[in-house]
Amino acid sequence: MYQSRPTGKRQSDGQPRPNRSLRRRVEAVEHNQRLLRNTLSGLARERGVSVGCECSRCNRAYLLVAKHVMYCPSCGYDRGL
Ligand SMILES: [Zn+2]
Secondary structure, eight states, rough: OOOOOOOOOOOOOOOOOOHHHHHHHHHHHHHHHHHHHHHHHHHHHHTOOOEEEHHHHHHHEEEESSSSSEETTTTTTTEEE
8 A cells, every 4th residue: 555655855844745645645545445345345245244324333333234133343233123
């Protein structure tokens, strides 16, 4: 994920980071998020579950929806369907 750039120059001139760098970081995050989402949905499909909405209890994961139950892989909250 990290791309080391061959510029030996560090930002030491006290200038704020240029927007381009911020944009590149946002694009990297979006790219990573896309990969994770695809991996997650593939994994969920393999396991016979689907990805539901955000856990309202911990807000740290999406709920996984199985046949008869919905559960949170982060806090363990579960709810029958
Ligand atoms: Zn949770």
